[in-house]
Amino acid sequence: MCARRSWACKKVYVPTVFEKYTASLQVGGKPVKIHLWDTAGQEDYDRLRPLSYSDTNVVLICFDVTSPNTFDNILTKWYPEVNHFCRGVPVLLVGCKTDLRRDREVLQKLREGHLEPISYQQGEAMARQVHAVSYLECSARYQENVGDIFAVACSAALGAARRSQRKRRPRRGCVLS
Numbered sequence: 001m002c003a004r005r006s007w008a009c010k011k012v013y014v015p016t017v018f019e020k021y022t023a024s025l026q027v028g029g030k031p032v033k034i035h036l037w038d039t040a041g042q043e044d045y046d047r048l049r050p051l052s053y054s055d056t057n058v059v060l061i062c063f064d065v066t067s068p069n070t071f072d073n074i075l076t077k078w079y080p081e082v083n084h085f086c087r088g089v090p091v092l093l094v095g096c097k098t099d100l101r102r103d104r105e106v107l108q109k110l111r112e113g114h115l116e117p118i119s120y121q122q123g124e125a126m127a128r129q130v131h132a133v134s135y136l137e138c139s140a141r142y143q144e145n146v147g148d149i150f151a152v153a154c155s156a157a158l159g160a161a162r163r164s165q166r167k168r169r170p171r172r173g174c175v176l177s
Contacts, residue, residue, distance in 0.1 A: 057157035090156035
């Protein structure tokens with residue numbers, strides 16, 4: 001994820017297997033500690049990845065706004081998997097690497113393949129399609145909106161936990177018939 005500045009600014013892509021990060025932040029004036037699991041997307045890990053989903057409070061489905069393939073994977077891979085293993089857990093859709101929408105080399109490579117970056121509007125439409133609670137974008141390279149994403153994720157998780165507690169709370173009183 002984008003929690004660590006040192007991790008967020010890596011220039012060389014190294015495929016993730018399973019990485020865990022911990023961050024502390026304030027949400028609504030209260031301290032919150034979050035544990036982030038960055039999971040592998042490679043097919044080789046399809047059987048292992050579901051093991052990381054237990055006790056999940058919120059899911060961030062992230063994609064690269066300059067990679068239409070990662071955007072397509074939302075519907076073909078990530079949404080079905082998350083919907084199966086994390087039913088009822090809030091989902092945030094996150095468009096990453098927004099700084100690359102202005103990168104000449106990246107844009108040239110996309111044009112050569114008759115492609116273009118994913119627009120904010122396309123991201124919002126996909127979020128509605130996968131029933132995400134929110135669509136957000138960020139640039140980890142420039143630390144744009146990274147904190148906002150974690151704040152929204154924490155709020156979504158805490159809100160879902162409160163709703164879940166209300167449903168499980170035993171009713172007090174008696175019923176006379």
